[in-house]
Amino acid sequence: MQSAGGAKNVLVVMPDAEPDSTLKAVMGAAFGCAGQRCMAGSLLLSVGEGTQFRDQLVEAMDHLVVDDTNKNEHAAMGPLIDGHAQERVRGWIDRTKHESAELAHDGRGQTPDKGFFVGPTLFDGVTPGMAIFDEEVFGPVLAMNRPKSLDEAIALAHKSGYGNGASIFTSSGASARQFVREIPCGMVGVNVGVPAPMALFSFSGWGNSFFGDLHVQGMEGVLFYTRQKMVLSRWDARGERKLGW
Amino acid sequence: MINLETPKQQQNAPLVPNLIGGKWLSNEAVDTWPVYNPSTGEVIARTPMGGIREVDEAVEAAQRAFASWSRLSPNARSVIMFNYRHILEQHFEELSELVTLENGKTRDEAHGDVRRGIEIVEFACGIPHMLKGESLPQVSDGIDGSSTREAIGVCAGITPFNFPAMVPMWMFPLAIACGNTFVLKPSEKVPLSAVRLGELLQEAGLPDGVFNIVQGGREVVDALCTHPGIAAVSFVGSTAVAKHVYTL
Numbered sequence: 001m002q003s004a005g006g007a008k009n010v011l012v013v014m015p016d017a018e019p020d021s022t023l024k025a026v027m028g029a030a031f032g033c034a035g036q037r038c039m040a041g042s043l044l045l046s047v048g049e050g051t052q053f054r055d056q057l058v059e060a061m062d063h064l065v066v067d068d069t070n071k072n073e074h075a076a077m078g079p080l081i082d083g084h085a086q087e088r089v090r091g092w093i094d095r096t097k098h099e100s101a102e103l104a105h106d107g108r109g110q111t112p113d114k115g116f117f118v119g120p121t122l123f124d125g126v127t128p129g130m131a132i133f134d135e136e137v138f139g140p141v142l143a144m145n146r147p148k149s150l151d152e153a154i155a156l157a158h159k160s161g162y163g164n165g166a167s168i169f170t171s172s173g174a175s176a177r178q179f180v181r182e183i184p185c186g187m188v189g190v191n192v193g194v195p196a197p198m199a200l201f202s203f204s205g206w207g208n209s210f211f212g213d214l215h216v217q218g219m220e221g222v223l224f225y226t227r228q229k230m231v232l233s234r235w236d237a238r239g240e241r242k243l244g245w
Numbered sequence: 246m247i248n249l250e251t252p253k254q255q256q257n258a259p260l261v262p263n264l265i266g267g268k269w270l271s272n273e274a275v276d277t278w279p280v281y282n283p284s285t286g287e288v289i290a291r292t293p294m295g296g297i298r299e300v301d302e303a304v305e306a307a308q309r310a311f312a313s314w315s316r317l318s319p320n321a322r323s324v325i326m327f328n329y330r331h332i333l334e335q336h337f338e339e340l341s342e343l344v345t346l347e348n349g350k351t352r353d354e355a356h357g358d359v360r361r362g363i364e365i366v367e368f369a370c371g372i373p374h375m376l377k378g379e380s381l382p383q384v385s386d387g388i389d390g391s392s393t394r395e396a397i398g399v400c401a402g403i404t405p406f407n408f409p410a411m412v413p414m415w416m417f418p419l420a421i422a423c424g425n426t427f428v429l430k431p432s433e434k435v436p437l438s439a440v441r442l443g444e445l446l447q448e449a450g451l452p453d454g455v456f457n458i459v460q461g462g463r464e465v466v467d468a469l470c471t472h473p474g475i476a477a478v479s480f481v482g483s484t485a486v487a488k489h490v491y492t493l
Binding site for chain 1: 281286355
């Protein structure tokens with residue numbers, strides 16, 4: 001049995017991150033596939049941040065085209081899978097507002113009339129212990145916290161029981177190296193928003209994101225779908241004579 | 246608030262078939278689940294919510310196919326993967342549109358869904374190399390040791406709604422290339438991409454019964470996870486269900 005589950009994946013943005021590509025990657029990680037990915041970046045840890053990155057994010061969210069993906073080829077985000085999912089995500093937004101997180105961008109209004117849409121949503125001031133920090137939403141809801149240092153960001157990431165993905169955006173090799181070594185996840189991105197492995201590697205979830213011993217895809221996939229047969233053979237001429245073969 | 250119960254539309258929407266032993270079978274006798282176009286809320290198909298009976302039939306068909314399929318040379322199985330890869334490329338846009346229709350992904354996201362799946366088929370084309378074992382002559386006086394990797398039997402895959410093409414393709418191409426036979430239970434919310442992937446697999450020359458599809462929900466999941474005829478189960482879904490099925 002190999003059994004892969006959900007996650008709360010962190011996106012750590014350092015002050016020295018390249019602004020344009022980082023914004024694009026964070027938007028893609030948080031709102032791609034309407035957030036319905038076990039590799040969605042759903043917890044943004046913007047290190048040493050005033051509100052500059054947040055302001056850029058909110059502006060980008062304002063301009064994200066949410067529409068019928070069959071008809072509008074410029075749609076940048078589609079609907080949730082069904083009416084239950086839509087109600088569930090709206091419920092998350094209502095509940096989180098009552099947990100003293102700040103609703104920095106409300107996606108509930110930014111949607112077509114038909115279909116199961118919820119627009120991109122951002123909560124700032126999210127802290128451990130809030131459901132939105134600890135649990136997976138599986139929708140286009142990004143939670144944000146602004147730690148003072150990389151150490152603090154990594155400590156926050158350790159509070160998650162999940163272990164699918166984590167990404168850092170930085171121009172510092174030393175920050176990237178520390179993050180890669182200290183983050184408790186099976187798939188780590190450096191300036192990559194969704195560090196899902198290609199077919200050649202296995203989809204390496206840790207913690208509450210995976211139950212089993214061998215992951216899907218890559219060589220672990222081959223090992224999972226086969227079993228080893230070990231053969232020991234003796235064909236020595238002297239032995240045959242002695243035994244009368 | 247969208248009304249989830251739209252019986253009139255549901256009655257007219259086509260029933261999604263099962264694939265058992267190479268035959269596409271319409272399962273009229275059971276309850277159905279609506280498949281939506283989530284961009285419009287319209288019901289586009291109905292998924293039959295099968296159970297133990299359908300799983301038994303699929304596992305039997307897969308067991309029958311296993312003997313000859315697992316005896317084929319890895320090269321012969323690899324040839325079918327090469328064919329499949331070629332056919333998937335020819336149908337790349339069509340598959341992507343199907344993913345958009347039943348899941349709601351944007352065009353780029355749907356392309357990514359199908360492309361990541363095709364890459365695993367490409368990986369599976371190299372299966373002869375990956376099944377090679379190790380050997381060491383003279384491990385003891387007059388004794389040679391060697392290891393090989395062999396197919397395990399009927400494998401099952403249970404997949405979520407969020408990647409209708411990619412996640413099924415995480416599983417069955419590699420399982421089949423290794424010499425196993427397979428039963429897939431796609432998400433009842435997005436069964437159409439999986440059906441098309443199965444049709445194209447038949448076009449690639451896959452023998453009947455090597456790849457089977459049983460449509461349904463929890464009953465099918467429980468039946469697959471506890472079936473004595475199934476050697477291995479791959480699951481992708483929410484953590485709560487992932488943990489649950491791991492303990493079955």
